[in-house]
Amino acid sequence: MFAKILIANRGEIACRIIRTARAMGIATVAVYSDADARAPHAAMADEAVRIGPAAARDSYLDADRILAAARATGADAIHPGYGFLSERAAFAEACADAGIAFIGPPPAAIAAMGDKIASKELARAAGVNVVPGHPHAIEDLAEAAEVAARIGYPVMIKASAGGGGKGMRLAQDEREVRAHFDAVRREALASFGDDRILIERFIAQPRHIEIQVLGDQHGTILHLGERECSIQRRHQKVVEEAPSPFVTPAMRQAMGDQAIALARAVGYHSVGTVELIVSGADPSGESFYFLEMNTRLQVEHPVTEAITGLDLVEQMIRVAAGERLGFAQADVRLNGWAIETRLYAEDPYRDFLPSTGRLVRYQAPAQTEGQGAHVRVDDGVAEGGEVSRFYDPMIAKLITWAPTRDAAAIAQVDALDRFVIEGPATNRDFLAALMQHPRFRRGDLTTGFIAEEFADGFAGAPAAPDLLRGLAGLAVLLTQARDPGAERSNWTVRIGAQAFAVDRADDTLTIDGTPLALSLHRARGNAPMELTIDGEPVMVQADRTLTGHVFHTRGARHAVRVLPRRIADYACHLKPPATASDEKTIAAPMPGLLMRLEVRAGDTIAAGQTLAVIEAMKMENALHATTDGIVDAVHVAAGDSVIVDQRLITLR
The missing domain is CATH 3.30.470.20 (ATP-grasp fold, B domain)
Structure with missing residues (x-):
């Protein structure tokens, strides 16, 4: 077994690997950039080594610095976590050349599955179902339009070397192919250093289901069931669960068999995930297709751990150390349900x-x-x-x-x-x-x-009437606690567009004439308040305002205004103050890098037109005009770093 492991990553995954290594009695080394000098993972490890500036390309993506840190600390193995260098075959080879074990699959398997075009050919040869699409990289926009028309719309434009939702766009027609092609190519180059693009059929009512595989270096490969990751935004996963509510035992067997066949075809060991797109329009469950294989630990691995009782990081370490798996496929049991x-x-x-x-x-x-x-x-x-x-x-x-x-x-x-x-x-x-x-x-x-389900944006989860009544009563209790001299009854509480008449006498609350059974446990420190409304427990977090509170609970925030009823009756006749229009100012909605400016002073623009593109959190975000107008002035230049609400463009 290894004596010391360096974790070539940061954040929660670095902390998670450190916990398992510590439980196994293995010393750990963390690496950190200047931005992470005081990060928990750096403090948690037995040793920590600075590897460079904040930008990932100068720190966490710099293989030479990672290997130098491993040599300097005497680490005999490196765990890459996910992202960064985890799926770089060259990094796995460099570890081997340095005499340091790479806790992951062999470089050849990483290389084979890292290219979406080549991986689909391998999958097809291994008997795995593959999504209909063009078998080669798309050279230019003209070819993209021709290929998309031949495959049939809708199509998915995606980076060949991509993953994690980066470099992917859905196109419903040729106009959208032409609008998205260059953006996908730029994101692919920026995220993966590879701007090759492929196009494939978009599956109707698609569900994203993946199979967790695990293999040792002695030829044993098995699967640990499926995860469903269909709840996504911009192709990035938001919710994952195991098992899937859609997958039947027969589907699980068929998907698992194909995943194992693919893993065996590329000589795989360690943990890996075979991602599938499944047509929800096919009730037979037979319409599932290979998307890609992630040759690393997945972000969502904890749900598989929760239903199998296995520690996947421990299994990775043991496999990398040459141990055999201590169980067989028949020993894998799926227990209960897990959501992440x-x-x-x-x-x-x-x-x-x-x-x-x-x-x-x-x-x-x-x-x-x-x-x-x-x-x-x-x-x-x-x-x-x-x-x-x-x-x-x-x-x-x-x-x-x-x-x-x-x-x-x-x-x-x-x-x-x-x-x-x-x-x-x-x-x-x-x-x-x-x-x-x-x-x-x-x-x-x-x-x-x-x-x-959220086509018009998100405004909070719908609140049950009883919850709103309870929040109205809570608002009065908190108001009176803050001001013991306040009157004890006859309050009007406004929650959004609704108004509640709240009366309190002898510690009895009445909401709109109906008694309310409300109990409140005032938490200490940062903990939320524990509230019981007519016998139902509710956790509430509260922020004070001048005239009430903002309550956060059950998936929504509620602005609550509390007034004595005599004042509230008067206030309801007042007109709301006028607000200034901001349609003439285009401001940065987020901090980031201004990638492109599409207009200049004097240009005539139309509502919906793209004005600028900001890159933030590794994604491109287009800013559109909300009204027709003429560009009066442009206050920034492409390449500028901008802060939230910074003025970019003014119109006249």
């Missing part, structure tokens, strides 16, 4: 704009185990740390396990309500809303779920 949600630094109320900044408050829910629901949090941040624009915006992963799918989803909502994060905006409310959505609960999933 990804907490991102992004604002779902503002079209998921990326958010950065310092974590002013950060407190994860308690991790629990037992006969009921289990809660697990994988994170690599700490209060006072910063979410940087240089890296992926994921703050933490929340994993819940329960005997049933509904119970696992309910546990997600409860745990999300207990997650305290202040500073950058997060998608916490959106995740809780997904867990409560009737269509999600039915298991009626496709990769278009978010676009279909």
